[in-house]
Amino acid sequence: MRQDIDILVIGAGACGLAAAIAGHDAGASVAIVEKRASPGGNSSLSTGSIPGAGTRYQRAAGIEDSPARLIEDLMRIAGETDCPELVQHLAEQSAPTVEWLVDCVGARLSLVTAYKHVGHSVQRLHAPTSRRGQDLVDDLLAGVARRGIPLAVGNGVDQLIAADNAVVGARLKTASGESSSVHAAKTILAVNGYAGNAALVRRFCPEIAGAPYFGALGSTGEAVLWGEALGAAFANIGAYQGYAAVADPHGSLLSWTTIEKGGIIVNAAGRRFGDESAGYSGFTPNVLAEAAPRYAIFDQKMYDVAALEEEFVELARRGGFKAAATVQELAKLLDIDPATLAATVVDAQRSARGDFADAFGRRDFGLGPLHQRLYGCRVVPGLFHTQGGLAIDLDGRVLDSKARPIPNLFAGGGAAGGLSGRSGAAGYASGNGLLSAIALGRLAGLAAAAEVRGENP
Numbered sequence: 285m286r287q288d289i290d291i292l293v294i295g296a297g298a299c300g301l302a303a304a305i306a307g308h309d310a311g312a313s314v315a316i317v318e319k320r321a322s323p324g325g326n327s328s329l330s331t332g333s334i335p336g337a338g339t340r341y342q343r344a345a346g347i348e349d350s351p352a353r354l355i356e357d358l359m360r361i362a363g364e365t366d367c368p369e370l371v372q373h374l375a376e377q378s379a380p381t382v383e384w385l386v387d388c389v390g391a392r393l394s395l396v397t398a399y400k401h402v403g404h405s406v407q408r409l410h411a412p413t414s415r416r417g418q419d420l421v422d423d424l425l426a427g428v429a430r431r432g433i434p435l436a437v438g439n440g441v442d443q444l445i446a447a448d449n450a451v452v453g454a455r456l457k458t459a460s461g462e463s464s465s466v467h468a469a470k471t472i473l474a475v476n477g478y479a480g481n482a483a484l485v486r487r488f489c490p491e492i493a494g495a496p497y498f499g500a501l502g503s504t505g506e507a508v509l510w511g512e513a514l515g516a517a518f519a520n521i522g523a524y525q526g527y528a529a530v531a532d533p534h535g536s537l538l539s540w541t542t543i544e545k546g547g548i549i550v551n552a553a554g555r556r557f558g559d560e561s562a563g564y565s566g567f568t569p570n571v572l573a574e575a576a577p578r579y580a581i582f583d584q585k586m587y588d589v590a591a592l593e594e595e596f597v598e599l600a601r602r603g604g605f606k607a608a609a610t611v612q613e614l615a616k617l618l619d620i621d622p623a624t625l626a627a628t629v630v631d632a633q634r635s636a637r638g639d640f641a642d643a644f645g646r647r648d649f650g651l652g653p654l655h656q657r658l659y660g661c662r663v664v665p666g667l668f669h670t671q672g673g674l675a676i677d678l679d680g681r682v683l684d685s686k687a688r689p690i691p692n693l694f695a696g697g698g699a700a701g702g703l704s705g706r707s708g709a710a711g712y713a714s715g716n717g718l719l720s721a722i723a724l725g726r727l728a729g730l731a732a733a734a735e736v737r738g739e740n741p
């Protein structure tokens with residue numbers, strides 16, 4: 285049979301770019317195809333934060349961490365999961381992945397020490413200083429370019445080519461409708477999940493089906509559809525990451541640091557409606573259940589920490605929130621009853637001081653209690669990406685319903701079963717998306733190259 289290339293990588297987000305670099309460095313010929321006019325996908329929209337448990341950066345900062353501790357954190361948050369071995373494996377791979385990004389790819393990452401973020405018991409997120417995923421994607425793209433790996437944008441795969449149920453390549457379609465095919469020994473699906481496909485969201489994550497989608501347009505679920513047609517099994521298919529605080533109407537993220545460090549979220553009446561420490565994803569269903577408008581309320585201390593993030597500074601510059609010296613003044617600016625908002629803030633201050641148990645069970649108020657100067661931002665909930673997909677083994681081989689690999693087919697990142705539990709938004713810990721994208725991309729690239737060399741598992 286004709287073969288154009290050893291490894292065809294479909295999708296040029298973090299997973300695909302990492303897979304291509306790893307496969308190339310392991311000696312295989314690799315090509316990447318991307319359906320959008322530019323690469324990056326959701327990875328570009330992210331904050332570029334990836335957990336690494338036990339990295340040399342943590343040791344230098346005096347932070348004690350280990351894969352075992354990350355596994356404990358992830359499992360505590362994720363609850364029931366279809367793939368506990370994957371959680372364990374990716375936790376073990378997290379520090380080597382971060383160090384590989386820096387040492388082999390040339391990514392400019394540093395340890396985030398200002399906050400831990402949702403789900404993590406120690407500082408272990410590593411991110412570009414800008415906190416922009418685009419910087420991480422640019423570094424991966426530079427690694428791809430340095431190696432001379434071909435990357436064809438505007439070339440979407442519309443069908444996998446299979447022979448006797450083994451995948452042997454893919455059919456491409458350009459935006460102008462021209463078709464061609466690429467035959468490859470191994471194919472890696474790095475096309476992310478299905479959050480941009482309303483029918484699949486309704487099928488697998490009905491609770492979030494009404495929320496606006498804030499991720500990249502390319503995430504339209506082809507891995508799920510192609511995999512299903514080939515008899516692949518699904519894993520954690522109902523899990524997703526929501527975001528409880530998209531600034532409205534600006535459409536950019538209100539940094540969750542404002543809430544994690546002691547801010548609260550109130551409804552139109554000025555009352556809280558849940559434990560915000562559930563995290564930006566876990567709190568999303570609470571916000572969805574509350575009629576609009578809802579507001580995030582935070583103070584200057586929280587603002588100052590969030591201001592380390594470029595997107596927050598940009599949101600401030602665009603007038604994304606109102607500021608006031610007193611709670612009554614802020615309530616007027618937000619059109620909330622001043623007495624009710626004042627009572628809510630007083631209650632939150634008492635909970636933060638530990639005067640009494642918080643009515644919603646929140647224990648961590650960060651830099652609270654809230655104090656002037658106060659800020660208010662109207663927020664809406666959003667769907668960011670799905671966290672489940674094709675069942676895979678620990679090297680990203682796609683598995684059928686009897687856990688047998690579908691020959692030549694690999695998947696990683698949002699295309700594969702993730703780390704965030706079986707269903708819903710509560711299982712998402714910060715960095716789960718990029719950890720499964722980059723660690724699995726790298727592992728799939730290495731395993732595909734090993735199979736090309738004839739080293740079958």
Ligand SMILES: Cc1cc2nc3c(=O)[nH]c(=O)nc-3n(C[C@H](O)[C@H](O)[C@H](O)COP(=O)(O)OP(=O)(O)OC[C@H]3O[C@@H](n4cnc5c(N)ncnc54)[C@H](O)[C@@H]3O)c2cc1C
Nearest residue numbers: 295297299319325326327330441476502697698715717718
């Ligand atoms: C606003 C936001 C913030 C986030 N912040 C973080 C964070 O800080 N840390 C974290 O871990 N996660 C974060 N996430 C989640 C994270 O971005 C994703 O989990 C991760 O980027 C997925 O990587 P990926 O490579 O699988 O997919 P993507 O980066 O989306 O790449 C998939 C690529 O495949 C292309 N593609 C799709 N279908 C086809 C096709 N048929 N043919 C060819 N190409 C195709 C797409 O166009 C896209 O370019 C965030 C998400 C959002 C939306």
